[in-house]
Amino acid sequence: xxxxxxxxxxxxxGLNAVIRAVVRKGTFHYEDGFVGFMEGWRGLLEDKTMxxxxxxxxGILPRGGTIxxxxxxxxxxxxxxxxxxxxxLKKHGCEALIAIGGDDTLSVAQKLFSNGVKVVGVPKTIDNxxxxxxxxxxxxxxxxxxxxxxxRVHTTAEAHNRVIVVEVMGRDSGWIAAYSGIAGGADxxxxxxxxxxxxxxxxxxxxxxxxxxYFSIVVVAEGAKFADGNEKHSESxxxxxxxxxxxxxxxxxxxxxxxYEIEKRTGFESRSVVLGHIxxxxxxxxxxxxxxxxxxxxxxDMVHRGEFGQMAALRGNRIISIPLLEAVASNRKVSQEILDxxxxxxxxxxxxxxxxx
Numbered sequence: 001x002x003x004x005x006x007x008x009x010x011x012x013x014g015l016n017a018v019i020r021a022v023v024r025k026g027t028f029h030y031e032d033g034f035v036g037f038m039e040g041w042r043g044l045l046e047d048k049t050m051x052x053x054x055x056x057x058x059g060i061l062p063r064g065g066t067i068x069x070x071x072x073x074x075x076x077x078x079x080x081x082x083x084x085x086x087x088x089l090k091k092h093g094c095e096a097l098i099a100i101g102g103d104d105t106l107s108v109a110q111k112l113f114s115n116g117v118k119v120v121g122v123p124k125t126i127d128n129x130x131x132x133x134x135x136x137x138x139x140x141x142x143x144x145x146x147x148x149x150x151x152r153v154h155t156t157a158e159a160h161n162r163v164i165v166v167e168v169m170g171r172d173s174g175w176i177a178a179y180s181g182i183a184g185g186a187d188x189x190x191x192x193x194x195x196x197x198x199x200x201x202x203x204x205x206x207x208x209x210x211x212x213x214y215f216s217i218v219v220v221a222e223g224a225k226f227a228d229g230n231e232k233h234s235e236s237x238x239x240x241x242x243x244x245x246x247x248x249x250x251x252x253x254x255x256x257x258x259x260y261e262i263e264k265r266t267g268f269e270s271r272s273v274v275l276g277h278i279x280x281x282x283x284x285x286x287x288x289x290x291x292x293x294x295x296x297x298x299x300x301d302m303v304h305r306g307e308f309g310q311m312a313a314l315r316g317n318r319i320i321s322i323p324l325l326e327a328v329a330s331n332r333k334v335s336q337e338i339l340d341x342x343x344x345x346x347x348x349x350x351x352x353x354x355x356x357x
């Protein structure tokens with residue numbers, strides 16, 4: 001069988017491990033051939049390809065990024081885009097397609113499945129917010145990077161009696177902020193699921209100062225919202241459009257805004273640190289390498305079992321398949337159990353800031 005493979009959306013550590021697992025098992029166990037479509041859906045839309053074989057996937061397991069490159073192209077936004085994708089799959093003799101990506105990438109995969117394409121999805125989102133699966137690869141690496149950064153700013157915050165706000169990824173869900181905040185011993189954790197009152201945050205920091213804790217660490221997800229519903233995002237321009245082809249705003253800036261508002265209310269020197277794409281880059285953690293490999297093995301097995309219109313998913317410690325429709329139905333929010341864990345180790349006043357209503 002000849003199988004197409006693509007990686008769409010934002011890159012994250014572990015993508016190459018998925019590609020490697022698909023190609024190696026497909027070659028050794030099923031005698032498959034593979035074609036990689038470059039730059040996500042753009043490659044399938046515009047017919048940009050590379051051959052995927054044992055040689056091309058050699059040595060890529062520890063590499064970050066993706067050898068297939070990626071983009072946020074949405075074929076449904078282009079004239080006859082979905083039809084061009086179908087035609088290019090036929091042109092290259094692809095009997096099936098493995099699409100590795102998050103809810104945007106997999107929503108396109110679902111549309112193609114509805115148009116007769118035999119497609120299998122692999123869940124990829126660094127935010128860990130894809131429905132139907134317990135964990136997505138890349139998330140563990142991002143949490144480790146963020147936790148290491150929080151550990152480092154602790155010492156400089158303490159040395160200068162500063163409030164330091166660390167902005168991490170998390171558009172609609174605060175998994176990275178919650179996990180890294182707990183692991184890094186943050187004093188305040190702000191996530192998109194729970195709009196926050198900046199006055200309560202400032203009061204918490206004043207209370208810490210009154211107890212002799214002269215520094216504070218605030219971790220905030222990029223999509224966190226003030227209680228009035230506002231979210232801070234980067235300014236758009238003609239050179240940098242404010243939205244991608246899936247309609248998402250380019251977020252950023254909440255960290256500096258929170259730091260400014262804290263200093264204005266408390267008088268305590270406050271600084272912000274934006275981790276940004278540092279969370280995406282570099283080698284994947286051991287956990288992510290193993291998880292990504294298991295997803296890749298599961299995906300090629302699904303192809304040969306004829307489980308199309310499905311996505312590989314982690315449930316407990318098993319890789320199963322679930323409908324793509326279930327995976328893209330909604331974002332997976334931070335669970336109450338994780339929120340309770342954060343509340344349990346933070347100062348009492350944080351309960352008002354963090355508690356889900």
